[in-house]
Amino acid sequence: MSTVLSNLRYSEEHEWVDASSPVKVGLSQVATDALGDVVYVDLPEVGSTITAGETCGEVESTKSVSDIYAPVSGEITEVNQAAIDDPALLNSDPYGKGWLFTVNVSEEGPLLSAEDYSSKNGGELS
Amino acid sequence: MSAETATKQYTALYEEHQKLGASFTDFGGWQMPLKYQSELAEHHAVRQAAGLFDLSHMGEVWVTGPDAGKFLDFALVSRLSAVAVGKAKYSLICNEDGGIIDDLISYRRAEEKFLVVPNAGNAKAVAEALAERAGDFDVTVEDVTASISLVAVQGPNSVAILKQLVAAADHAVVTEMKYYAADEVHFTVSGAPLRLLLARTGYTGEDGFEIYVPNENAASLWSALLSAGKDFDLVPAGLAARDSLRLEAGMPLYGNELSLEVSPYDAGLGPIVALKKEGEFVGRAALEAQKERGSKRKLVGLKGLGRRAARSHYPVSKDGQTVGEVTSGQPSPTLGYPVALAYVDIEHIEPGTRLDVDLRGKPEPFEVVALPFYKRDK
Numbered sequence: 072m073s074t075v076l077s078n079l080r081y082s083e084e085h086e087w088v089d090a091s092s093p094v095k096v097g098l099s100q101v102a103t104d105a106l107g108d109v110v111y112v113d114l115p116e117v118g119s120t121i122t123a124g125e126t127c128g129e130v131e132s133t134k135s136v137s138d139i140y141a142p143v144s145g146e147i148t149e150v151n152q153a154a155i156d157d158p159a160l161l162n163s164d165p166y167g168k169g170w171l172f173t174v175n176v177s178e179e180g181p182l183l184s185a186e187d188y189s190s191k192n193g194g195e196l197s
Numbered sequence: 198m199s200a201e202t203a204t205k206q207y208t209a210l211y212e213e214h215q216k217l218g219a220s221f222t223d224f225g226g227w228q229m230p231l232k233y234q235s236e237l238a239e240h241h242a243v244r245q246a247a248g249l250f251d252l253s254h255m256g257e258v259w260v261t262g263p264d265a266g267k268f269l270d271f272a273l274v275s276r277l278s279a280v281a282v283g284k285a286k287y288s289l290i291c292n293e294d295g296g297i298i299d300d301l302i303s304y305r306r307a308e309e310k311f312l313v314v315p316n317a318g319n320a321k322a323v324a325e326a327l328a329e330r331a332g333d334f335d336v337t338v339e340d341v342t343a344s345i346s347l348v349a350v351q352g353p354n355s356v357a358i359l360k361q362l363v364a365a366a367d368h369a370v371v372t373e374m375k376y377y378a379a380d381e382v383h384f385t386v387s388g389a390p391l392r393l394l395l396a397r398t399g400y401t402g403e404d405g406f407e408i409y410v411p412n413e414n415a416a417s418l419w420s421a422l423l424s425a426g427k428d429f430d431l432v433p434a435g436l437a438a439r440d441s442l443r444l445e446a447g448m449p450l451y452g453n454e455l456s457l458e459v460s461p462y463d464a465g466l467g468p469i470v471a472l473k474k475e476g477e478f479v480g481r482a483a484l485e486a487q488k489e490r491g492s493k494r495k496l497v498g499l500k501g502l503g504r505r506a507a508r509s510h511y512p513v514s515k516d517g518q519t520v521g522e523v524t525s526g527q528p529s530p531t532l533g534y535p536v537a538l539a540y541v542d543i544e545h546i547e548p549g550t551r552l553d554v555d556l557r558g559k560p561e562p563f564e565v566v567a568l569p570f571y572k573r574d575k
Contacts, residue, residue, distance in 0.1 A: 107232065107236055107437060108235050108236055108237040110237075110506075110528045111504055111505065111506075111528070131505065131506060131528070133236055133237060133437065133441060133527055133528060133530070134236075134437060134527075135508070136506075136508065136556075136557070159237075162235070
């Protein structure tokens with residue numbers, strides 16, 4: 072069963088956002104479990120600006136390709152090179168070593184609480 | 198969708214898969230295990246050790262009677278009457294227009310007895326086409342799909358695993374069985390003797406076996422294989438791994454590479470069509486015309502030069518002009534680069550030809566390569 076961490080907030084498109092500043096962004100385990108084994112991650116560049124609700128990258132698994140949607144607007148301050156080099160981290164540790172990028176937030180997009188996200192998409196609150 | 202195809206079908210092993218934590222997918226109406234843990238780990242296990250597959254969604258149709266061989270010569274495109282007892286043959290069943298109804302394997306079990314194994318989604322269409330074509334032949338066509346399960350052990354450790362369950366007297370039958378041969382073998386499954394049809398066939402590009410088992414014995418055979426395989430790194434493997442394994446081995450999948458609209462010649466299956474065999478067979482006139490006309494496009498292998506994988510239905514282009522379409526594509530777990538099968542215009546099928554695949558608006562470089570992508574060391 073996929074885990075949904077209760078200390079994070081989530082976008083409708085399955086990105087999680089933590090409470091730090093700049094915020095850290097990743098993909099929920101509900102999403103990475105559904106994708107299957109991730110083999111390729113395409114992330115925005117450091118210094119680029121992303122807009123909440125718009126695509127800012129791609130994640131490719133053995134079976135399919137999915138867009139990564141920006142859960143917030145702002146400037147990318149860091150990308151996780153380790154996840155680019157070893158995309159399997161998105162499956163093995165989606166809330167830890169498999170994070171995607173950090174953002175200096177100018178504006179938040181609509182975000183769900185962990186409870187609302189899991190009641191909508193399944194997964195076990197933890 | 199008709200009410201009939203909307204009904205979900207479950208194999209006799211469904212509960213075993215649930216116990217193993219499988220995630221499921223629909224395949225031809227059947228609820229099949231997609232994967233148990235990681236489809237990549239399952240893929241690698243089959244290449245390096247062994248994997249256990251439930252293929253009970255495949256069809257089984259018995260064709261028996263004095264005319265069995267002659268009848269299959271008429272109903273299928275190959276010369277089944279020439280197949281020796283104990284051997285199997287890969288063939289096609291075509292319609293009058295030369296379109297492919299299915300690709301299938303036929304096992305000759307006796308002079309007048311063949312087991313025909315169609316794909317899951319086509320089992321009914323094949324059984325119906327065979328029954329319809331039986332007309333004046335002295336044969337009986339019996340669809341036993343609903344009562345027979347099929348389990349496959351695939352990978353280099355397959356022989357060692359089977360020997361754990363096969364009676365010692367039959368060990369030589371297992372070790373000496375040739376590829377595309379089959380025989381009845383004595384198993385001991387949870388203490389009870391069981392005589393089952395064992396075939397050295399598969400869809401993974403590895404050595405391996407397929408075992409036909411009555412539904413009532415399927416779960417005990419499955420469990421026995423899993424425990425016997427423990428010392429040989431056998432893992433249960435789902436349809437996701439099956440698909441990536443067959444793609445690496447360059448094997449076509451009905452619905453992707455093969456369909457009613459596809460000519461066997463375009464698909465590279467010309468050698469399967471026995472135009473030289475005596476007598477009429479369904480599709481002969483159309484197939485002769487197709488061969489005479491030649492192919493406008495052919496199925497080729499594409500190797501990705503970048504990291505991005507091509508997917509089914511993505512356009513293939515050369516200098517900005519569309520010259521083909523991808524039918525299957527994935528990152529190859531064994532080879533470490535993307536591989537794809539695609540129908541490409543005949544001018545561009547030479548190995549080494551540089552082509553682009555349109556990956557959602559971005560051209561990604563690929564190169565035509567000879568098939569299969571992966572071949573095991575023998």
